[in-house]
Amino acid sequence: MADVIAYPALHASHGGIWIATADDCRPVGRGEAIRVAAETPVILLNAPLVGQRLGYAELSGLDLLELFAFLHPARFAVPTPAGLARAVDLSPPERDEDVASFLLEAAAALLAVPDGDWPEREGAFSSAQSLTRMRWPWAPVIGPRLTKPRVDERWLFSRLPEWEEAPPRPAPRTVEIDPAAAEARLAELTGGAAEERPGQRAYAAAATAAFAPRAMRDTPNLVLAEAGTGIGKTLGYLAPASLWSQTAGGAVWISTYTKALQRQLGAETARVYPDPVLRRERVVTRKGRENYLCLLNLEDALQGGFAGRAAVLAHLVARWAAYSVDGDMVGGDLPGWLPTLFRRNGPAALTDRRGECVYAGCPHYRKCFIERAARASAEADIVIANHALVMVNAARGRELTTRPTRYVFDEGHHLFDAADSMFATALTGSETIELRRWVLGPEAGGRGRRRGLQARLSDVASYDEGGARAIADAVQAAQGLASDGWLGRIGEGQPFGPIETLLAAVRGLAYARAEQPGDAGYGLETELAEPTPELIEAAAPAAHALDALLRPLVALGRRLEAVLAEAPDWLDAPARARVEGAIASLGWRAETVAAWLSLLARVGGPVDPDFVDWLAVDRAEGREWDVGLHRHWLDPTRPFAAIVLKPAHGALVTSATLTGGGADVEEGWQVAEARSGAPHLARAPMRFQADSPFDYPAQSEVLIVTDVKRGDVAALANAYARLIVAAGGGTLGLFTAIRRLRAVHGRIADRLAREGLPLHAQHVDPIDTGTLVDIFRDDPAASLLGTDALRDGVDVPGHSLRLVVIEGVPWPKPTVLHAARKLAGGGSAYDDRIVRARLAQAFGRLIRRADDHGAFVLLSAAMPSRLLGAFPPGVPIVRVTLDEAVARVSARLSSDARIGHEEVLPD
Template identity: 85%
Template sequence: MTSLPHPALHASHSGVWISTGGQTRAVSRGEAIGLASETPVILLNAPLIGQRLGYAELSGLDILELFAFLRPAQFAVPTPHGVARACGLEPPDSDADVAAFLLRATEKLLAMPDGAWPEREGAWTAAQSLARLRWPWAPLIGPRLTRPERNERWLFSALPEWEEDAPRPAPRTIDLPPQDSEERLRRLTGDGAEERPGQRAYAAAVTAAFAPRAVRDTPNMVLAEAGTGIGKTLGYLAPASLWAERAGGAVWISTYTKALQRQLSGETARIFPDAVLRKERVVTRKGRENYLCLLNLEDALQGGFAGRAAVLAQLVARWAAYTADGDMVGGDLPGWLTTLFRRNGSAALTDRRGECVYAGCPHYRKCFIEHAARASVQADIVIANHALVMVNAARGRETQTRPTRYVFDEGHHLFDAADSMFATALTGSETIELRRWILGPEAGSRGRRRGLAARLSDVASYDEGGNRAIGDAVQAAHALASEGWLGRLAEGQPFGPIEALLAAVRGLAFARAEQPGDAGYGLETELADPSPALIEAAGPAAHALDALLRPLVTLGQRLEAVLQEAPDWLDGQARARVEGAIASIAWRAETVAAWLSLLARIGGPVDPDFVDWLAVDRVEGREYDIGLHRHWLDPTRPFAEIVLKPAHGALVTSATLRTGGNWDVAEARTGAPHLARGPAHFVAESPFDYPNRAEVLIVTDVKRGDIPQLANAYSRLIAAAKGGTLGLFTAIRRLRGVHGRIADRLARDGLALHAQHVDPIDTGTLVDIFRDDPSASLLGTDALRDGVDVPGSSLRLVVMEGVPWPKPTVLHAARKLAGGGSAYDDRIVRARLAQAFGRLIRRADDRGAFVLLSAAMPSRLLDAFPPGVAISRVTLDEAVARVAGRLSSDAPIGHGDSQILPAAATEFPDR
C-alpha cells in the first residue's frame, strides 16, 4: 500500500481511473475534473491528460516534472512504459493499471535522494527556490534533501569556461586515394562486418569531394545517391575523417533534420571510441536560437519570470548544470519538458532576437554558444544543419575559419533550405522585431531586453559619430510597426508609414484573394498591377526604411573605425563585443536594404529572378501576420554563390537525390548549374529486397476529402495492422477530423493513437513514443514524411491520405511555369511519395505495406516506388484483408490475388 498522501489520476481515450489507498476505480471525466480541481493529483503529462478530460487548465503533481528535477539532462519516453523503464519497474499491463503504477513510480523516484545520486549537486538550492514558487512537488521532495555543509557551487559558478586557442592554420593540400578511404571504412565497420560492396564503392566515389581544388570558385562537387541500407553515413565519414586527420582541417557535415544530427553524433563513436577525445574532435553546431542563453536564464531566476514560467526556469537551470552542450532543441533537454508548461517562457530562455551582447555578458566565457563555436574551430568533424551553414556563410562572424569541405546529407532538401534562407519578408512581425531590437523595452513591457543604445553605451560615449548614428536609428525605428498593430489594421486605423503599407497590403489581398466559402486560411496574391492605395503607401514606407538604413550603415562604419583606432578600453572582451555588434548591425542593415528593394518593385518593373507576392497569414480565421514576400525563383543561385563557390569540395548525398527526375533535376536542385564545372555523379541502389518485403496498395473507393470515409479507412487499416501505422496527411484539418473520430475506438482495442497538431507534445517526442510502442500509431503531416527513422516492427504500415500534390501558391505557380508545367508537379509528387515510402523499410528484416487512399493516383507517378514492388489498385475491404494477412503471417509481401499494375497501366486523372 502506498504511503503517498495524494491520489493518482490517469486518462486515456478508453477511460479514466483514480488510484488511492491501494484501490483503483474507473470514474467519469466529470468526477476526475472535480477531484483534480480540489486536491493535487499525481499524473503523467498534465497537458495531455487535461486535453483528454476536456479540462485545459488541469494541473497537479506531474511525474515528468519530478523526473526532470531528479534526473536532469536524461531522457525518458513520456509514457507509462517509458517511465517504468527509467525507474527500473515493471510496466503496467493496461490503461486501468496506470494510476496505481504512477504511485509506485513516484515512491521510487522520491527514494532516489536516499542513495547514490549523481545529480545531487544543486538540488537543495533549487528545491528552496521551487518551494517559494509553490511547486507542487516541493513539499514532498524538500524534506528528503539534506542541506549541504558548504555553499554549493551551482550553475553559474560551476559551469566551465572556454579558453582561447591559437588560430588554426589553413588545411594542408593533400591527395586522398580512394583505396585509402576504403581501408578507413573497413576499419570503421570492423572485422567480421557484413560485406557491403555498395558502401565500399560509395566511399571510394565520394572521396573526389576531398581532392585539392584546381580552379578558384570551382569546388570539387560530387552528387551521390545512396539507397536506404547502403550505409552512406559511414561511407562518407571514412574519407571525411581521413581528410581531416591528414589535412588538419575540419569537415562540416550538414543535415536537414535534428534526428540525423543525433544519429551522426552516435556514428562518430566508431571514429573516436574514447568519449573524451570524441568531444574534442566532433562538435555539433546549431543556430543561436537552439541554445540556452545564460543571461536570459539569470534574468528568469531573478524574477523576470512568474508563475509556471518561473518553475520551468528552475528546472532548466537544473538541466543547465548537467547538459553536455546547452542545446534546448534536440539536445539532452527532454523535448517534453517545455510542452508541460505549454511553451510558457521557453522561447525567452534562448536568444531568438539576436540581442546577444557577446563579451558584454557576465557569462560570456561560460556561454554554450561560444563553447560550441570555439570547439568547432579545433574539431575534425562539425555536425551542422543546412540553415546554419548558409547563415554562417552569408553573415557569420567566423570568416577566418570558414570550412573548405562540406558534406550535405539529406541533400534533396538543399533547395528548400536555401529558399527559406535567402527569402525576404517585409511583414508586421518582422518589423516589430526590428523595432524591439533597436528600441528595447517600451512602455508596459518587461524583461532583460535592452535596446541598441544600452548595448553600445560605452562605444557611444567614446565615438560622437557612433552616438549620433544610434540616436538617428532610434528615432527612425519609431516608424516601424508597434504593439497592437494587427488590431489597428483590422479597425482601419494604422499608425505610421509601415502600418499604412501593411493596411494597403491587407486590403488588396482581401480584394483579390478572398474566395466564396473561404475557410479562414491564409490569403495571397501576386504583386502585380498594385492598387493606387498600395502605390501611395509604398513611398512613405520606403522613405522611413531609408531613414533607418542610413544610420545603421553609419553605425557599422563607426564601429569598424573604433576597432582600427583601438582605444585603451578596447581589451579582448570589448573587441569581441564590438565585432559581434558589427555583424549584428550588418545583418539588420542587409534586411532593411532587401525590404527597400522589394518596395521598389511596387509600381516598377518585374525582376525575373524573383517571385513577389502579398499575403495575409491566418489560422482558422485569426490573422497573425501581414506583409510582402520575395523569394528567388531559383534559390540555389545565392546558395552556389555564397556557400559552394568559396568551398574546395562539396558532397551532396541522399537516398532520393534524383527522385522525381534525372541527374539534370538533381543538379538544378543543388546549385550545380551555377558552377563553372559540373559535378561527378554516383549511384548505389538499395540492397533491400523491396519486392518481397513491401507492397503498395492504392485504395479506389475512398472519396477524397470525405472525413467520415477517411476515418473509417484509417481505423480499419490500423486495426488490421494491430498498430504500427504511420498516417500521413496533406491537411491539418483532415488529420484532426480523422483523429477525433477514431482515437477512442482504437483505444478500446488497446491501440494507442498519437497525432501531431493534436497532442500537446513536440514532434520529436511523438516519434520517440511511436518508436517505443509497437501497438501505437502516429498521424502527422509533412514533418513526418521525411527524416523519421523507425526501424523494426514499430512501423509496419504507412497510410497516405491522398496524392501529395504541391499547394497551389503564387510561388509554386511561378516555379511550375519556369520548371516545365505539369512535369514540375510530377517531380515533386514522385519525391514526396518516395520519401514517404522510405519510412517503411529501414533495415533488411523490415516488412510492411504502403497504402494510398486515392483512386486518382496517376499511373505515370508509380515509378516513384522501388522497381519490382507490387502495386495494386484495390477496394478498402481488399486492402484491409491484405494488410491483416501480410502483417500477421510469414508469407512474402507483394504476391497476392489483386491486380498488379503493369508498367503501361491506364492513366488516371491528375486530381
C-alpha cells in the same frame, strides 16, 4: 512512501479514466475526475496531455515528468508509463486500467532516489528551496527528503566551465585521399564481422572526390551521390571525411536537414572516435543560436523576470543546464517534453531568438554555450550542423578565419527548400516589430533588461560622437516601424505610421483579390501585380522610413569599424569581441532593410525575373497573425551556389532520393543538379548512384485504395481505423492538411483505444514532434498521425513501423510561388517531380532494415500511373478496394507472407 499515498493518482486515455489510491483503483467519469483534480493534488503523467483528454485545459498536479526532470536533469525518458517504468527500473503496467496504480509506484521510486547513490545531487537542495517559494507542487514532498549540504553548493553560473581562447587554426593542408584508403578506413569503422556491402565501399570511394584539392578558384569539387536506403551512406562518407580531416588538419562540416539525423550522426561518430572524451573534442554538433540556452536570459528569469509556471520551468532548466553537455534546448539533452509541460510559458524567452546578444558585454560570456560551441567547432575534425546554419554562417558568419572548405550535405534533397527559406525576404508586421525591439529595447511597460541598441553600445556612444549620432538617428527612425498592437489597428482601419499604413494597404488588396467564397479562414495571398493606387501611395513613405533607418545603421557599422582601428584604451579583448559582434549584427540587419527597400521598389515598378513577389495575410483557423510583402528567388540555389558552394573546395550532396524517382534516369540527375546549385558552377559535378540492397518486392507492397471518396472525412477516418486495426498498430499516417488530420484523429482515437491500440498525433497532442516519434518507436502497438515533418527524416526501423498510410496524392499547394516555379520548370512535369519525390520519401520510412516487412497504402483512386516510378522497381503495386486492402494488410503483417496472383501495375 506515506507522502505519496496521501495523494491519489489520475490516468486518462482514450480508453477511459481511472483514479488510484493506496487502497484501490477505480474507473471514473470525466466530471468526477475533473472535480477530484480541482479539489486535491493528483499524481499524473504529462498534465497537458491528460488535461486535453479530460477537456480540462487548466489541469495541474504532481506531474511525474517534472519530478523526473528535477531528479535526473539532462536524462531522457520516453514520457509514457512504459518509458517511465524503464527509467525507474519498474515493471511496466500491462493494461490501461493498471496505469493509475503504477503512477503511485513510480512516484515512490522517484522519491527514493535521494536516499541512494544520486549523481545529480549537487544543486538539488538550493533548487528545491527556490521551487518551494514558486509553489511547485512537488516541493513540499521532495524538499524534506533532501539534505542540506555541509558546504555551499556551487551555483550554476560558477559551476559551468569557461571556454578558452585558442590560436587561429592553420589552413588545411593540401592532400589527396586515395579511394582505396577510404575503403580501408570504412572497413575499420564497420568492423571485420560486418556484412559485405559492395555498394557502401563504392560509395566511400566515390565520395573521396569531394575531398580532392580544387583546381580553380570558385570551382569546388562537387559530388552528387544517391545512395538507396540500407547502403550505409553515413559510415560511407564518414570514412573519407574522417581520413581527410585527420590527414589535412581541417574540419569537415556535415550538414543535415532534420534534428533526428543530427542525433543519429552524433551516435555514428563513436565508430570514428570510440573514446568519449576524445569524441567530445573532435566531434561538435552546431545549431543556430536560437537553439541554445542564453545564460543571461536564464539569470533574468531566475531573478524575477518570470512568474508562475514559467518561473518553475526556469528553475528546472537551471538544473538541466548544470548537467547539460552543450546547452542545446532543441534536440539536445533537454527532454523535448519538458517545455511542453509548461505550454507557452517561457521556453522561447530562455533562448536568444531576437539576436539581442551583447557578446563580451554579457557577464556569462566566458561560459556561454553558444560561444563554447563556436570555439569547439573551430578545433574539431567533424562538425555536425544543419543546412540553415551552414547558409547563415556563410552569408553572415563572424567565423571568417575558420570557414569550412569541405562539406557533406546529407538529406541533400532538402537543399533547395533550405536555400529558399534562407535567402527569402519578408517585409511583414512581425518582422518589422522585431527590428523595432532590437533597436529600441523594451518600451513603456515592457519587461526585461534594457538591451536596445543604445544600451548595448553606450560605451561606444560616449567615446565616438559620430557613433552616438548614428545610434540616436537609428532610434528615432525605428519609431516609424510597426509597434505593439499594429495588427488590431490595421484591422480597424487606423494604422499608425508609414509601415503600418503600408501593411493596411497590403491587407486590403489581399482580401480583395485572394479571398474566395467558402474560404476556410486560412492564409490569403495574391501576386504583387497591378497594385492599387492605395498600395503605390503607401509604398513611397514606407520606403522613406526604411531608408531613414538604413542610413544610420550603415553609418554606425562604419563608426564601429573605425573604433576597432583606433583601438582606444578601453577597448580590451572582451570589448573588442562585443564591438565585432555588434558590427556583424548591424551588417545583416542593414542587409535585411536593404532587401525590404528593393522589394518596395517593385511596387508599381518593373518585374525582376529572378524573383517572385507576392502579398500575404497569414491566418491560422481564421485568426490573423501577420501581414506583409514577400520575395523569394525563383531559383534559390543561385545564392546558395554563390555564397556556400563557390568558396568551398569540395562538397558531397547525398540522399536516398536525390533524383526523386522516375523512369528517366538522365532527367532525374538533371533535376538533382538543378536543385543542388550545380548549374551555377563552372565545373560539372560527379555523379554516383548505388541502389538499395533491400529486396523491396519481397518485403513490401503498395496498395492504392479506389473506393474512399475524396472529401469524405468519415470514410477517410474509417479507412485509417480499419487499416490500423488490421496492422495491429505500427502505422504512420500521413496527411497533407492539418485540418483533416485533426478530424480523423477525433473520430478514431477512442475506437482504436478500445482495441488496445494507442494513437498519437502531431498538431493534436501537446507533445513536440521528436518526442512523438520516440513514443511511436517505443511501442509496437502505437500509431502516429502527422504531416510532412514526419514524411521526411523519421527513422523507425523494425516492427514499430510496418504500415504507412497516406491520405491522398501529395500534390504541392497552389501558391503564388509554386505557380511561378511550375511555369518556369515545365508545367505539369514540375508537379510530377515534386509528387514523386514526396512519395519516395514517404515510402522510404517503411523499410529501414533487411528484416523489415510492411505495406504502403495510398487512399486515392486518382493516383496517376505516371507517378508510380516513385516506388522501387519491382514492388507490387495494386489497385484494390478498402476491404481488399484491409485483408492484404492483415495477412502480410500477421504472417509476413507475400500475397501474390493479383495483377501488378506496370512501373
